Amino acid sequence: MSIHETPAAADAHGEKAVQRQSVYVYEAPVRIWHWVNAFAILTLALTGYFIGSPLPSAPGEASANFLMGYIRFIHFAAGQVLVVFLILRVYWAFVGNTHARQIFYVPFWSVHFWKEWLHEVLWYTFLARQPTKYVGHNPLARSTMFLLFTLPLSFMVSTGFALYSEGAGRDSWEYALFGWMFSIWPNSQDIHSHHHLGMWVVLVFTMVHIYVAVRDDIMSRQSIISSMISGVQLFKDGEG
Amino acid sequence: MATAETFYDVIRRQGITRRSFTKFCSVTAASLGLGPAAATAMAEALETKERVPVIWMHGLECTCCSESFIRSANPLVKDVVLSMISLDYDDTIMAAAGHRAEAILEETKEKYKGKYILAVEGNPPLKEDGMFCIDGGRPFVEKLKWMAEDAMAVIAWGTCASWGCVQSAKPNPTQATPIDKVVLDKPIIKVPGCPPTAEVMTGVVTFITTFGKLPDVDRQGRPKMFYSQRIHDKCYRRPHFDAGQFVEEWDDDGARKGHCLYKMGCKGPTTYNVCSIMRWNGGVSFPIQSGHGCIGCSEDGFWDNGTFYDRLTTIHQFGIEANADKVGMAAAGVVGGAIAAHAAVTAVKRVTIKREKADS
Numbered sequence: 001m002s003i004h005e006t007p008a009a010a011d012a013h014g015e016k017a018v019q020r021q022s023v024y025v026y027e028a029p030v031r032i033w034h035w036v037n038a039f040a041i042l043t044l045a046l047t048g049y050f051i052g053s054p055l056p057s058a059p060g061e062a063s064a065n066f067l068m069g070y071i072r073f074i075h076f077a078a079g080q081v082l083v084v085f086l087i088l089r090v091y092w093a094f095v096g097n098t099h100a101r102q103i104f105y106v107p108f109w110s111v112h113f114w115k116e117w118l119h120e121v122l123w124y125t126f127l128a129r130q131p132t133k134y135v136g137h138n139p140l141a142r143s144t145m146f147l148l149f150t151l152p153l154s155f156m157v158s159t160g161f162a163l164y165s166e167g168a169g170r171d172s173w174e175y176a177l178f179g180w181m182f183s184i185w186p187n188s189q190d191i192h193s194h195h196h197l198g199m200w201v202v203l204v205f206t207m208v209h210i211y212v213a214v215r216d217d218i219m220s221r222q223s224i225i226s227s228m229i230s231g232v233q234l235f236k237d238g239e240g
Numbered sequence: 241m242a243t244a245e246t247f248y249d250v251i252r253r254q255g256i257t258r259r260s261f262t263k264f265c266s267v268t269a270a271s272l273g274l275g276p277a278a279a280t281a282m283a284e285a286l287e288t289k290e291r292v293p294v295i296w297m298h299g300l301e302c303t304c305c306s307e308s309f310i311r312s313a314n315p316l317v318k319d320v321v322l323s324m325i326s327l328d329y330d331d332t333i334m335a336a337a338g339h340r341a342e343a344i345l346e347e348t349k350e351k352y353k354g355k356y357i358l359a360v361e362g363n364p365p366l367k368e369d370g371m372f373c374i375d376g377g378r379p380f381v382e383k384l385k386w387m388a389e390d391a392m393a394v395i396a397w398g399t400c401a402s403w404g405c406v407q408s409a410k411p412n413p414t415q416a417t418p419i420d421k422v423v424l425d426k427p428i429i430k431v432p433g434c435p436p437t438a439e440v441m442t443g444v445v446t447f448i449t450t451f452g453k454l455p456d457v458d459r460q461g462r463p464k465m466f467y468s469q470r471i472h473d474k475c476y477r478r479p480h481f482d483a484g485q486f487v488e489e490w491d492d493d494g495a496r497k498g499h500c501l502y503k504m505g506c507k508g509p510t511t512y513n514v515c516s517i518m519r520w521n522g523g524v525s526f527p528i529q530s531g532h533g534c535i536g537c538s539e540d541g542f543w544d545n546g547t548f549y550d551r552l553t554t555i556h557q558f559g560i561e562a563n564a565d566k567v568g569m570a571a572a573g574v575v576g577g578a579i580a581a582h583a584a585v586t587a588v589k590r591v592t593i594k595r596e597k598a599d600s
Contacts (some may be wrong), residue, residue, distance in 0.1 A: 052552060053565070054503060057494055058484045066483030124582075126589055166509075170468045179459055186460050187404070187540040189510040193553040193564050200568025204575045205497060210580045215586060 008042050021235040023135050026227055033089040034228055040082035041206070045199050047075035052196055079160050088159065097167040103145040113139050131220045133235060141212070148205040152198055159195040163188065247286040247449070261286075268446050270491035271439055271518075272455075273349035273465050285450045293348055294358040295332035295387060299380045299414050300373050301362025305398040306332055308435035311521065312442050331375075341374050348389050355447055360384065362400045363407070364422055365414035372414040381422060388423040393454050395429050395444065396420065399537060402430035404461075409543035417443040420461065429454050430461040432513075439518050440466045460540075461510070462495040471508035471534050477501065495531060505549040506533030506557045513538045 004109050026034075042172040050071050093101045107113045120140035122128035132138065139146060162181035165174035165189060216226040223234040251261060253461065262283060269279040276519025298306075306373040310333075319374040329344045334343065336424070348356050365372040370379030388394055396419040399405040407416040420428045431444055445447055447455045464542040486495060488503060502509070510517070511534050527534055532548070536542040552563035562570075 025463060031313055049348065054484060054486060057486045057488060057499065062479040062483040062485055065485065066485035069482040071484075072482075075257070097487055126585060129593075157536065167473060170464065182459050187510065187536075187545070189507065189545055189553055190541075192553065196552070196564035197555075197568060200564065200571055203568065207572065207575055207579060211355065211583070218591065219586065239349075 002021050020040045021201050022232050023235075024212050024231055025097075025136050025233045026231045027086065027092070028099050028231065030096065031228055031231055032084050033092070037082060037087045037089075040078045041096050041202060043078040044075060044082065045203060047071050048196075048199055051075060057240070076164065079157075079164075083157055083161075086153070101141050103150050106143050117143060117151065133221050135222075135233060144208070148201065148208070152201045152205065156195065156198045156202065159198065161196060162191055215233065245291055246289060247291045250291065252533040258526050261503045268443060271386065271443050271446055282371045282446075282450050286527075289450075290453070292392075292452065293352050294350055294359055294445065295345065295356055295391075296359045296361065296448070297334075297377070297380075297384065297387065299360065299362030299364050299384065299400070300330060300414070301331060301398065301400045303361070303440070305400075307328075307359045308433075308438045309441050312438035329531055345387060345524050353390045355392055357393055357395060358387050358426075359395040359397055359445070359446075360401045360419050361397040363418055364402060365407070365416045367413070367415040372416075384419070384422060386596075388426055392427055392452075393427045393429065394419060394423055395431060396461075397441070397447070398436055399432045399542070402432035402538075403540040403542075405434060408541050409541075427454055428461055429463060430537040432462060432467075437466075437514055437518055437520065438537070440514055465599065466514050467512045467538075469512065469514075469517075471513055471528070472506075473515045475528060476516065477506055477528060491599055496532075501528060501531075503531040503551055505547065505551055507536030507539070507542070507548070508534040511536040511539050529570075 051068075053073075054068060085207050088103070093104050096210070116132065117139035119128055119132060120138050123131045124140065158178055158181060161174045161178040165172050165178060168174050170179075170187075181191055182188065212223045216222075217226075221236045224237075227233045241331060250263065254260075262279075265286070266276075266279045269275065269282055272278070273520070274282075290572065329342060333354050334341065336415065339583065348419065362373075364370055364381035364384050366381060370381035372532040373380040375383050396402045400407065400416075401419045404416055406417045407414065408418070408473065420430070427533070429444065429448075431440060433440070440463075444455065448464075458468060460467075472481070474483075477498060477500050480498070481502055485497075486494060486497045486500050486503040487499050490504070500506070515534070516528065519526045519529070535548045536545070546563070552565060555562050555564065555567060559599070
């Protein structure tokens with residue numbers, strides 16, 4: 001990875017430009033995935049909520065209405081989109097740069113990782129004065145990503161396809177791939193409940209994710225939000 | 241008990257005509273989804289094969305399976321199957337009693353080693369060495385294991401035998417346990433339902449006794465031919481679900497018009513059974529048709545999933561009456577509060593640090 005140092009040039013008034021280091025962190029496929037995924041999740045959560053608690057009844061003949069059908073169609077379509085992009089994302093974890101791999105595992109046995117993780121916890125509980133600079137995710141962010149996003153999302157995909165197989169039938173590929181869910185919970189009512197709870201887990205993650213992204217953008221020493229658009233992470237000062 | 245007796249011999253002796261017999265084969269083949277050729281195969285098997293003895297045992301149960309069984313839509317089905325069974329053993333409906341009845345078990349176990357079918361209605365309680373259910377002078381769990389040793393296969397009748405049903409609902413004081421957790425070394429076919437549909441029961445017995453093997457079962461051990469589709473997917477009210485037309489209250493306009501009972505807690509979307517296809521009492525009706533949601537009686541733990549009238553399942557782990565939305569909203573509220581507090585502290589800290597910097 002290369003760090004481009006911008007020379008501190010002085011303008012006509014003798015004022016120096018701010019010195020920034022920039023690193024290309026999030027490659028295009030990762031950025032595209034991030035936003036498609038975000039919109040897919042938003043769509044899925046909204047439609048999913050209305051599948052669990054449907055809107056007030058539509059008047060008229062059944063043949064003239066298809067509201068629940070459309071809501072479910074959008075839910076399924078968004079789910080398929082999410083999965084297609086998730087597959088691309090997993091592929092990119094193999095062929096992309098190191099940052100593309102971060103959210104898929106936690107270096108659990110690395111003492112160094114947990115030391116830095118602890119420092120991040122101290123920083124977020126206001127006990128450390130200065131955050132450490134990180135290219136990509138900091139250790140705490142990485143473990144949270146894995147625990148509150150990667151795992152729940154995999155769970156949502158598995159339960160989602162298992163539930164879809166109920167309608168698609170016992171001969172469908174959805175049942176062949178995800179029917180094992182019914183071995184864990186023989187009553188699909190439980191899978192419905194867990195899928196529903198999973199939505200709230202993802203929602204809680206989203207809240208924390210957005211808050212921390214905004215906060216870090218302001219407080220820490222690197223850019224966060226713009227990086228997911230441009231891919232470039234800027235560092236605000238030269239100190240280590 | 242004649243050893244080389246066939247089904248055909250039995251029913252002819254009971255005065256059933258050949259015409260009725262052929263009809264029975266056609267109807268049963270159709271209900272099993274096997275097509276016209278199978279009817280002939282079935283007739284031939286019943287005429288030539290030595291009949292398979294069936295031993296019907298009762299553990300902790302309410303006899304609703306038996307009640308359902310003897311009300312089978314096609315009386316012939318009941319007569320045929322029932323007469324075959326009563327010849328051997330069913331302590332509820334057979335004529336023999338006491339030691340004479342128990343002697344039949346010994347005899348069958350010896351004579352038809354590895355050839356008889358053990359049909360179990362209800363389940364054994366395991367606590368206190370099974371003392372909560374004594375059958376023929378000994379714990380039912382012992383009798384069950386003893387008879388299962390030499391059986392060809394075991395049929396678990398109803399939700400009791402398949403999943404545990406009401407006697408195993410929390411806190412399950414007698415530790416009532418489904419058959420497949422007690423009998424581990426025999427093929428077990430689950431026929432859940434409280435009770436199962438009569439035609440399903442006769443269909444399963446006929447299939448096994450005719451072809452001498454178990455029908456294909458799904459992941460949960462239920463016969464695929466009867467349990468691969470949800471009530472919801474074959475429900476005649478399904479168009480109202482897709483249209484978004486629901487019964488909102490028991491006596492509203494939607495209820496009168498026969499709208500979908502989803503919001504009233506119908507468990508059709510999570511219940512695998514044939515009620516919406518075959519219906520009950522000879523195709524007269526089924527719960528949803530009479531205006532009440534499905535309670536999911538053929539599903540695992542249906543007693544422990546909150547009321548029958550809520551769409552979202554009650555989650556007991558949290559100690560209070562809650563469902564996924566209530567739990568989720570509470571969690572989101574707590575996290576939201578934490579975020580707000582954290583943001584406030586962050587802002588204060590930032591101001592103080594700036595001041596410190598300005599001072600120094």
